[in-house]
Amino acid sequence: MTAVRSYYEDFVRTFSNVLFAVCLLLIWGLMTLAGVIVQQGKDPSDYFGMYAAPVARMILRLNVDNIYHTPYYVGMIGLILVSLTVCTFKRVIPARLPALRPVKIDKIPLNVSVDMAGDEASVRARVEQFFRKRGWQVRSREFDGAEWTFADKHNWARRGVLIAHIGFAIIAAGTTIYWAKGFSGDSALLVGQTIDVPHRSATLRLNSFHYKIEPIMTKSGMVYQPIDYVSNVTVVGKDGIPKTETLRVNHPIDIDGALFYQSSYGFAMKFSVTHDGTRSAALSDKTYFTGDTFTLPGSQRQIQVMQFVPTVDRQTGQPSADPRVNDPAVALAVTEGGQTAGAALVPMKTWIDVGNGWRVTPEQYLMVSGLQYRYDPGVPLVGIGAFVLLAGLVISFYFLPARLFVRVTPLRSRHPELVEGCTVGIAAMTVKGYDIFETQFSELIADLRKHLAPASPATALTPAEATT
Amino acid sequence: MQQHMPLDAVLMIIAIGAYVISALALLGYFFSREEWLKHLGIPLAIAGAVAQVAQLVARWEITHIWPLLNLYGSLSLFSVVSVVIFMYFAFRYKLWFAGGFVVGLAAVFLAYATTWYEGAMPAVPSLQSYWAKIHVPLVVASYGAFMVAFVVSAMYLLKYYYERRLATAPAPANLAMAGGGSSATLQTGEMRVRLDTPNIAAAAQAGNTTAYWFNTMPSLAQLDILIYRIVAVGLPLLTLGIITGAMWAHEAWGAYWQWDPKETAALFSWIVYAIYMHLHTRSAWRGVRSAWISAVGFLTIMFCYFGVNLWISGLHSYKM
Numbered sequence: 172m173t174a175v176r177s178y179y180e181d182f183v184r185t186f187s188n189v190l191f192a193v194c195l196l197l198i199w200g201l202m203t204l205a206g207v208i209v210q211q212g213k214d215p216s217d218y219f220g221m222y223a224a225p226v227a228r229m230i231l232r233l234n235v236d237n238i239y240h241t242p243y244y245v246g247m248i249g250l251i252l253v254s255l256t257v258c259t260f261k262r263v264i265p266a267r268l269p270a271l272r273p274v275k276i277d278k279i280p281l282n283v284s285v286d287m288a289g290d291e292a293s294v295r296a297r298v299e300q301f302f303r304k305r306g307w308q309v310r311s312r313e314f315d316g317a318e319w320t321f322a323d324k325h326n327w328a329r330r331g332v333l334i335a336h337i338g339f340a341i342i343a344a345g346t347t348i349y350w351a352k353g354f355s356g357d358s359a360l361l362v363g364q365t366i367d368v369p370h371r372s373a374t375l376r377l378n379s380f381h382y383k384i385e386p387i388m389t390k391s392g393m394v395y396q397p398i399d400y401v402s403n404v405t406v407v408g409k410d411g412i413p414k415t416e417t418l419r420v421n422h423p424i425d426i427d428g429a430l431f432y433q434s435s436y437g438f439a440m441k442f443s444v445t446h447d448g449t450r451s452a453a454l455s456d457k458t459y460f461t462g463d464t465f466t467l468p469g470s471q472r473q474i475q476v477m478q479f480v481p482t483v484d485r486q487t488g489q490p491s492a493d494p495r496v497n498d499p500a501v502a503l504a505v506t507e508g509g510q511t512a513g514a515a516l517v518p519m520k521t522w523i524d525v526g527n528g529w530r531v532t533p534e535q536y537l538m539v540s541g542l543q544y545r546y547d548p549g550v551p552l553v554g555i556g557a558f559v560l561l562a563g564l565v566i567s568f569y570f571l572p573a574r575l576f577v578r579v580t581p582l583r584s585r586h587p588e589l590v591e592g593c594t595v596g597i598a599a600m601t602v603k604g605y606d607i608f609e610t611q612f613s614e615l616i617a618d619l620r621k622h623l624a625p626a627s628p629a630t631a632l633t634p635a636e637a638t639t
Numbered sequence: 640m641q642q643h644m645p646l647d648a649v650l651m652i653i654a655i656g657a658y659v660i661s662a663l664a665l666l667g668y669f670f671s672r673e674e675w676l677k678h679l680g681i682p683l684a685i686a687g688a689v690a691q692v693a694q695l696v697a698r699w700e701i702t703h704i705w706p707l708l709n710l711y712g713s714l715s716l717f718s719v720v721s722v723v724i725f726m727y728f729a730f731r732y733k734l735w736f737a738g739g740f741v742v743g744l745a746a747v748f749l750a751y752a753t754t755w756y757e758g759a760m761p762a763v764p765s766l767q768s769y770w771a772k773i774h775v776p777l778v779v780a781s782y783g784a785f786m787v788a789f790v791v792s793a794m795y796l797l798k799y800y801y802e803r804r805l806a807t808a809p810a811p812a813n814l815a816m817a818g819g820g821s822s823a824t825l826q827t828g829e830m831r832v833r834l835d836t837p838n839i840a841a842a843a844q845a846g847n848t849t850a851y852w853f854n855t856m857p858s859l860a861q862l863d864i865l866i867y868r869i870v871a872v873g874l875p876l877l878t879l880g881i882i883t884g885a886m887w888a889h890e891a892w893g894a895y896w897q898w899d900p901k902e903t904a905a906l907f908s909w910i911v912y913a914i915y916m917h918l919h920t921r922s923a924w925r926g927v928r929s930a931w932i933s934a935v936g937f938l939t940i941m942f943c944y945f946g947v948n949l950w951i952s953g954l955h956s957y958k959m
């Protein structure tokens with residue numbers, strides 16, 4: 172039992188230590204940086220191309236190629252949350268919301284003592300009135316027969332850290348909801364094609380797709396700037412009513428809670444494939460996307476659709492940089508038993524002989540609209556968390572909670588010759604140390620002197636002056 | 640036929656010119672403490688900032704394209720925001736001694752911005768969003784604040800290490816006050832004013848010019864608070880910038896967070912400043928250590944700003 176207790180205490184001590192939290196944040200930061208430097212989600216062979224073999228092997232073995240989804244990255248955020256929770260309860264709340272208690276005024280770096288005329292009660296009343304008028308929340312307490320006055324500024328703002336920490340935890344909760352309940356994916360739709368919306372009893376049909384690209388002459392040459400991508404779709408949701416909608420970048424559509432986004436575009440191909448002049452219906456009726464291959468019947472020969480080229484440069488016969496469709500062609504590669512036998516750029520409506528009496532003619536190109544979909548029920552929570560976090564930051568940074576400890580003691584105990592007078596000892600503490608409050612404190616005290624103790628030093632005090 | 644220079648180009652030249660002269664004047668002020676140099680530098684810096692804002696507005700008017708969507712525009716905003724934030728802190732906390740460095744850097748960034756000028760380019764579809772008018776200024780403004788924090792951190796570190804050097808120098812050069820510690824307390828009336836660089840103060844009194852420069856700067860404790868206050872402007876701006884970026888991404892790309900290099904680099908900087916903020920709550924870490932973190936924080940910002948834009952491609956290279 173005591174062993175368990177001691178483990179528990181060790182755990183609480185470690186996880187509530189700010190330096191431990193900082194170490195966790197640092198490791199989280201470095202892992203995040205690793206993911207910025209090492210490109211994510213590439214093919215393993217790409218890393219061997221980019222780095223020396225031992226480095227590439229290490230990247231792959233440690234999953235640095237997909238670091239943000241590794242158990243240790245997610246685990247690190249989990250540890251941060253545990254540390255944040257433990258620390259908030261063990262350290263932040265007790266330290267930030269301290270009870271009112273007496274202090275040794277002269278031991279606190281920001282302290283001052285001001286002598287004032289009047290008896291103890293009237294001096295205390297004037298001092299309290301002074302602070303109250305300047306927006307301080309004044310409270311008095313008695314400790315061992317001694318009366319203490321406490322004045323607080325922005326006391327409510329002591330909860331700023333708590334709010335920031337809660338905001339961070341809410342964001343984490345929101346992202347977890349997506350992992351538990353959300354889904355996402357992408358689909359490439361041909362014009363005229365209809366798909367079922369995943370996890371929803373709804374369909375989406377792509378009626379048409381248009382894009383606009385403008386050639387712009389810049390200082391460093393011609394740039395083809397994309398201006399717009401537009402998909403016109405018909406959606407049949409769970410209500411069964413068909414609705415026509417327009418999908419653009421930055422303007423997603425909502426299908427029963429799942430959002431659809433315009434994300435990319437491309438081209439698909441139809442070929443006329445003939446053997447000794449006879450059309451092969453099986454091969455010619457199919458639609459081919461970039462990367463698709465087909466095998467010529469009765470042979471080992473394969474044709475791969477490498478790329479659709481919207482415009483071929485007429486002078487060079489090579490693909491031009493212009494992404495608009497002017498003189499389209501298709502790059503085809505022919506392989507025999509896995510070995511490349513040749514490649515060619517074939518203009519539309521012209522044929523290429525691929526051997527053994529086979530001819531391939533690019534007949535038609537079709538527009539493909541790339542859509543992304545996502546259902547994320549955690550979004551509202553993440554949004555709320557983000558703004559709670561921000562509110563916590565603003566409160567912590569811009570509202571400095573300060574507490575003044577005020578003790579009024581009759582001067583007569585030190586100077587019996589005086590008729591009446593008191594020493595007001597004032598000390599100040601803030602949640603961010605003393606330096607940050609030094610100027611304000613000295614201004615406050617100067618103000619206090621001006622209004623309540625214009626005649627210092629103390630020995631000059633008389634009952635007559637005390638009436639000021 | 641004579642061709643006129645476009646208004647925005649003229650304004651750009653005025654801004655760079657004003658910043659350069661202002662930076663020189665404020666640097667002169669730092670070294671000589673001649674008040675007239677400060678009075679020359681301040682209006683020029685303001686004039687440069689006004690010219691820059693006018694330049695951005697003029698470019699928007701002429702091209703009808705939101706001017707902050709490329710490095711040319713955003714760097715231009717970065718330099719004007721740095722100057723504006725600096726001005727705010729300088730007027731409030733008498734930070735003029737750092738002016739030459741801040742305005743000088745602003746001039747360098749602005750001059751560098753001009754090398755990215757490509758002419759009027761309409762925005763690609765993903766950038767055609769009202770979020771561009773919210774997210775970009777917020778992020779760039781946070782960079783500006785961090786730049787000012789960086790300059791003050793650098794001055795903190797210089798002063799700190801100079802004090803250390805004097806403290807460890809052999810006897811004649813070491814003009815340390817009696818007691819010789821790194822911190823002493825002066826009594827002025829009943830208030831305590833911390834003198835945390837006694838060796839610099841003593842050397843300044845003995846006529847050491849470098850010590851004199853440092854001695855006229857605020858105390859290390861005050862510089863530390865200034866850095867904190869400036870980071871306290873930058874961090875909420877960066878947080879809001881990341882939040883608005885996430886909102887935009889949610890609208891444009893289908894997910895508020897895609898682990899795109901730019902996003903993650905910004906997250907990295909955000910973590911570094913979160914570390915700064917946490918360490919600054921500990922008295923043992925306030926000061927030289929937190930000044931180092933603030934300085935490193937700005938380097939991570941520069942990596943996020945330039946490193947990712949120029950070396951690492953991703954969604955933020957805006958192909959769509």
Ligand code: HEM
Nearest residue numbers: 189192251254255258263267332335339564567913916920
């Ligand atoms: C590893 C997890 C974390 C732990 C253990 C932790 C702990 C602490 C502690 C002990 C303080 C100082 C309280 C005081 O001195 O009164 C603090 C301050 C603060 N924390 Fe955290 N924290 C963590 C993560 C975060 C995160 C991720 C954020 C989000 C930004 C955050 C925001 C803040 C803020 C705004 C302050 C106030 C700083 C100031 O007033 O200057 N914390 N934290």
